[in-house]
Amino acid sequence: MKKILLFSLLFLSFYNLFAQNVLKFNAYSISFFDKNTSKWEEEIEPVNMLVSLNFDDGKIKIYSKETQIFDIIEIYKEEKIQRGIKFRFYCEDKSGKNCYVDLVSYDDGEKQLYVRYIDLMYYYSLEFSQ
Template identity: 25%
Template structure:
Protein backbone atom coordinates (compact mmCIF):
# COMPACT_ATOMS: atom_id res chain seq x y z
CA UNK A 1 0.00 0.00 0.00
CA UNK A 2 2.87 2.39 0.78
CA UNK A 3 4.38 1.71 -2.65
CA UNK A 4 1.05 2.54 -4.30
CA UNK A 5 0.82 5.85 -2.42
CA UNK A 6 4.38 6.73 -3.42
CA UNK A 7 3.64 5.88 -7.06
CA UNK A 8 0.50 8.04 -7.04
CA UNK A 9 2.39 10.97 -5.52
CA UNK A 10 5.19 10.67 -8.10
CA UNK A 11 2.65 10.43 -10.92
CA UNK A 12 0.75 13.45 -9.58
CA UNK A 13 3.93 15.53 -9.35
CA UNK A 14 5.07 14.53 -12.84
CA UNK A 15 1.71 15.44 -14.39
CA UNK A 16 1.59 18.70 -12.43
CA UNK A 17 5.05 19.73 -13.58
CA UNK A 18 4.23 19.02 -17.22
CA UNK A 19 0.97 20.95 -17.00
CA UNK A 20 2.83 24.11 -15.94
CA UNK A 21 5.42 23.93 -18.73
CA UNK A 22 4.28 25.36 -22.03
CA UNK A 23 5.50 26.38 -25.46
CA UNK A 24 4.68 29.92 -26.61
CA UNK A 25 5.09 30.97 -30.24
CA UNK A 26 5.42 34.50 -31.53
CA UNK A 27 5.61 35.96 -35.01
CA UNK A 28 8.17 38.74 -35.41
CA UNK A 29 7.03 41.50 -37.76
CA UNK A 30 10.02 43.84 -37.50
CA UNK A 31 13.44 44.16 -35.93
CA UNK A 32 16.07 46.73 -35.07
CA UNK A 33 19.65 46.49 -33.78
CA UNK A 34 21.63 48.64 -31.35
CA UNK A 35 25.41 48.18 -31.20
CA UNK A 36 28.31 49.55 -29.19
CA UNK A 37 30.94 51.44 -31.14
CA UNK A 38 34.72 51.03 -30.91
CA UNK A 39 34.78 53.26 -27.82
CA UNK A 40 32.22 51.11 -26.02
CA UNK A 41 29.38 53.62 -26.33
CA UNK A 42 25.94 52.69 -27.61
CA UNK A 43 25.17 54.00 -31.08
CA UNK A 44 21.71 54.56 -32.57
CA UNK A 45 19.03 52.00 -33.26
CA UNK A 46 19.08 50.76 -36.85
CA UNK A 47 15.99 51.57 -38.93
CA UNK A 48 13.15 49.14 -38.25
CA UNK A 49 13.22 46.39 -40.85
CA UNK A 50 10.27 44.20 -41.74
CA UNK A 51 10.62 40.51 -41.07
CA UNK A 52 8.49 37.40 -40.81
CA UNK A 53 10.02 34.84 -38.53
CA UNK A 54 8.93 32.68 -35.63
CA UNK A 55 10.22 32.94 -32.07
CA UNK A 56 9.56 30.12 -29.61
CA UNK A 57 9.62 30.33 -25.82
CA UNK A 58 9.81 26.72 -24.65
CA UNK A 59 9.41 26.48 -20.88
CA UNK A 60 9.53 22.67 -21.08
CA UNK A 61 13.11 22.76 -22.38
CA UNK A 62 14.06 26.14 -20.83
CA UNK A 63 15.04 27.78 -24.09
CA UNK A 64 14.18 30.55 -26.52
CA UNK A 65 14.65 29.97 -30.23
CA UNK A 66 14.64 32.69 -32.90
CA UNK A 67 14.14 31.09 -36.30
CA UNK A 68 16.03 33.71 -38.30
CA UNK A 69 18.28 33.03 -41.29
CA UNK A 70 20.79 31.75 -38.72
CA UNK A 71 18.88 30.00 -35.91
CA UNK A 72 19.50 31.64 -32.53
CA UNK A 73 19.21 29.21 -29.59
CA UNK A 74 19.32 30.60 -26.06
CA UNK A 75 19.23 28.56 -22.83
CA UNK A 76 17.11 30.03 -20.03
CA UNK A 77 19.10 29.84 -16.81
CA UNK A 78 16.53 31.55 -14.56
CA UNK A 79 13.08 33.05 -14.94
CA UNK A 80 13.09 36.55 -13.49
CA UNK A 81 10.10 37.83 -11.51
CA UNK A 82 7.44 39.58 -13.57
CA UNK A 83 7.77 43.37 -13.43
CA UNK A 84 4.95 45.81 -14.00
CA UNK A 85 4.70 49.57 -14.01
CA UNK A 86 2.30 52.12 -15.51
CA UNK A 87 3.84 51.75 -18.98
CA UNK A 88 5.06 48.15 -19.31
CA UNK A 89 4.61 44.53 -18.31
CA UNK A 90 7.99 42.78 -18.43
CA UNK A 91 8.86 39.09 -18.42
CA UNK A 92 12.61 38.65 -18.04
CA UNK A 93 14.87 35.67 -18.58
CA UNK A 94 18.49 35.26 -17.54
CA UNK A 95 20.08 33.32 -20.37
CA UNK A 96 23.31 31.90 -21.71
CA UNK A 97 24.38 31.59 -25.33
CA UNK A 98 26.06 28.55 -26.86
CA UNK A 99 29.43 29.66 -25.44
CA UNK A 100 27.93 30.13 -21.95
CA UNK A 101 28.02 33.95 -21.99
CA UNK A 102 25.31 35.45 -19.74
CA UNK A 103 22.75 38.00 -20.96
CA UNK A 104 19.06 38.81 -20.61
CA UNK A 105 16.03 38.44 -22.81
CA UNK A 106 12.87 40.41 -22.07
CA UNK A 107 9.36 40.20 -23.45
CA UNK A 108 7.74 43.58 -22.91
CA UNK A 109 4.10 44.51 -23.39
CA UNK A 110 3.72 48.25 -23.94
CA UNK A 111 0.49 49.14 -22.12
CA UNK A 112 0.20 52.68 -23.49
CA UNK A 113 0.87 51.52 -27.07
CA UNK A 114 -2.17 49.31 -27.52
CA UNK A 115 -0.56 46.27 -25.89
CA UNK A 116 2.26 46.11 -28.47
CA UNK A 117 4.77 43.36 -27.64
CA UNK A 118 8.51 43.48 -28.10
CA UNK A 119 11.30 41.00 -27.44
CA UNK A 120 14.73 42.34 -26.48
CA UNK A 121 17.90 40.23 -26.57
CA UNK A 122 20.37 42.24 -24.46
CA UNK A 123 23.90 40.99 -25.02
CA UNK A 124 27.18 42.66 -24.05
CA UNK A 125 27.81 44.63 -27.25
CA UNK A 126 24.52 44.36 -29.13
CA UNK A 127 20.79 44.53 -28.45
CA UNK A 128 18.30 42.96 -30.85
CA UNK A 129 14.70 44.15 -30.69
CA UNK A 130 11.83 42.31 -32.36
CA UNK A 131 8.25 43.55 -32.62
CA UNK A 132 6.23 40.41 -31.93
CA UNK A 133 2.66 39.18 -31.85
CA UNK A 134 1.16 35.93 -30.68
CA UNK A 135 1.43 33.27 -33.38
CA UNK A 136 -1.64 31.22 -34.08
CA UNK A 137 -1.07 27.78 -35.57
CA UNK A 138 -3.21 27.09 -38.59
Protein backbone atom coordinates in the same frame (compact mmCIF):
# COMPACT_ATOMS: atom_id res chain seq x y z
CA MET B 1 -8.13 52.85 -10.84
CA LYS B 2 -7.96 52.41 -14.61
CA LYS B 3 -4.21 51.77 -14.44
CA ILE B 4 -4.65 49.11 -11.75
CA LEU B 5 -7.31 47.36 -13.82
CA LEU B 6 -5.17 47.52 -16.96
CA PHE B 7 -2.13 46.18 -15.10
CA SER B 8 -4.24 43.36 -13.64
CA LEU B 9 -5.53 42.42 -17.08
CA LEU B 10 -2.01 42.44 -18.53
CA PHE B 11 -0.72 40.34 -15.65
CA LEU B 12 -3.54 37.81 -15.95
CA SER B 13 -3.15 37.50 -19.71
CA PHE B 14 0.59 36.83 -19.39
CA TYR B 15 0.09 34.59 -16.37
CA ASN B 16 -2.26 32.44 -18.46
CA LEU B 17 0.24 32.46 -21.30
CA PHE B 18 3.11 31.34 -19.08
CA ALA B 19 0.91 28.59 -17.66
CA GLN B 20 1.10 27.11 -21.15
CA ASN B 21 4.22 25.13 -21.97
CA VAL B 22 5.14 26.91 -25.22
CA LEU B 23 4.56 30.49 -26.37
CA LYS B 24 4.85 31.20 -30.09
CA PHE B 25 5.16 34.58 -31.74
CA ASN B 26 5.80 35.92 -35.22
CA ALA B 27 8.55 38.54 -35.31
CA TYR B 28 7.85 41.19 -37.93
CA SER B 29 10.69 43.69 -37.36
CA ILE B 30 14.09 44.04 -35.73
CA SER B 31 15.99 47.07 -34.47
CA PHE B 32 19.55 47.39 -33.17
CA PHE B 33 20.98 49.64 -30.48
CA ASP B 34 23.85 51.85 -31.68
CA LYS B 35 26.45 52.07 -28.91
CA ASN B 36 28.15 55.06 -30.60
CA THR B 37 25.04 57.24 -30.41
CA SER B 38 23.44 55.47 -27.41
CA LYS B 39 20.18 55.33 -29.37
CA TRP B 40 18.10 52.77 -31.16
CA GLU B 41 18.66 52.83 -34.92
CA GLU B 42 15.97 54.79 -36.71
CA GLU B 43 15.67 52.25 -39.50
CA ILE B 44 13.65 49.25 -38.41
CA GLU B 45 14.21 46.19 -40.58
CA PRO B 46 11.20 44.08 -41.55
CA VAL B 47 11.55 40.35 -40.80
CA ASN B 48 9.30 37.32 -40.85
CA MET B 49 10.31 34.62 -38.40
CA LEU B 50 9.02 32.40 -35.62
CA VAL B 51 10.00 33.00 -31.99
CA SER B 52 9.23 30.33 -29.39
CA LEU B 53 9.55 30.24 -25.62
CA ASN B 54 9.47 26.61 -24.48
CA PHE B 55 9.24 26.32 -20.72
CA ASP B 56 9.34 22.51 -20.75
CA ASP B 57 12.75 22.56 -22.48
CA GLY B 58 13.85 25.81 -20.85
CA LYS B 59 14.71 27.34 -24.23
CA ILE B 60 13.99 30.47 -26.22
CA LYS B 61 14.43 30.03 -29.97
CA ILE B 62 14.46 32.69 -32.66
CA TYR B 63 14.23 31.12 -36.10
CA SER B 64 16.30 33.71 -37.98
CA LYS B 65 18.64 32.86 -40.88
CA GLU B 66 20.83 31.16 -38.30
CA THR B 67 18.62 29.89 -35.47
CA GLN B 68 19.34 31.61 -32.17
CA ILE B 69 18.93 29.29 -29.18
CA PHE B 70 18.98 30.57 -25.61
CA ASP B 71 18.98 28.20 -22.63
CA ILE B 72 17.01 29.78 -19.79
CA ILE B 73 19.16 29.82 -16.65
CA GLU B 74 16.94 31.98 -14.47
CA ILE B 75 13.44 33.43 -14.73
CA TYR B 76 13.00 36.72 -12.91
CA LYS B 77 9.81 38.00 -11.33
CA GLU B 78 7.65 40.04 -13.71
CA GLU B 79 8.25 43.76 -13.45
CA LYS B 80 5.81 46.61 -13.97
CA ILE B 81 7.43 49.19 -16.25
CA GLN B 82 6.28 52.65 -17.25
CA ARG B 83 4.21 51.53 -20.25
CA GLY B 84 3.52 47.86 -19.52
CA ILE B 85 5.00 44.72 -18.01
CA LYS B 86 8.37 42.98 -18.50
CA PHE B 87 9.40 39.37 -18.06
CA ARG B 88 13.18 38.87 -17.83
CA PHE B 89 15.17 35.70 -18.48
CA TYR B 90 18.87 35.22 -17.81
CA CYS B 91 20.14 32.99 -20.61
CA GLU B 92 23.11 31.34 -22.24
CA ASP B 93 23.28 31.22 -26.03
CA LYS B 94 24.56 28.25 -28.03
CA SER B 95 28.10 29.69 -28.10
CA GLY B 96 28.17 29.90 -24.28
CA LYS B 97 27.72 33.69 -23.97
CA ASN B 98 25.37 34.98 -21.27
CA CYS B 99 22.67 37.54 -21.97
CA TYR B 100 19.29 38.76 -20.84
CA VAL B 101 16.17 38.17 -22.89
CA ASP B 102 13.22 40.39 -21.99
CA LEU B 103 9.66 39.81 -23.16
CA VAL B 104 7.79 43.11 -22.87
CA SER B 105 4.07 43.71 -23.31
CA TYR B 106 3.10 47.36 -23.55
CA ASP B 107 -0.22 48.83 -22.47
CA ASP B 108 -1.13 49.54 -26.11
CA GLY B 109 -0.84 45.81 -26.98
CA GLU B 110 2.60 46.00 -28.61
CA LYS B 111 4.99 43.16 -27.71
CA GLN B 112 8.76 43.11 -28.05
CA LEU B 113 11.53 40.63 -27.31
CA TYR B 114 14.82 42.28 -26.31
CA VAL B 115 18.15 40.42 -26.44
CA ARG B 116 20.81 42.16 -24.34
CA TYR B 117 24.49 41.22 -24.38
CA ILE B 118 27.23 43.37 -22.84
CA ASP B 119 28.30 44.58 -26.28
CA LEU B 120 25.14 44.13 -28.37
CA MET B 121 21.45 44.84 -27.96
CA TYR B 122 18.52 44.33 -30.33
CA TYR B 123 14.79 43.73 -30.21
CA TYR B 124 12.09 42.06 -32.26
CA SER B 125 8.54 43.38 -32.52
CA LEU B 126 6.14 40.48 -32.03
CA GLU B 127 2.59 39.34 -32.60
CA PHE B 128 1.06 36.12 -31.33
CA SER B 129 1.40 33.18 -33.69
CA GLN B 130 -1.73 31.30 -34.69
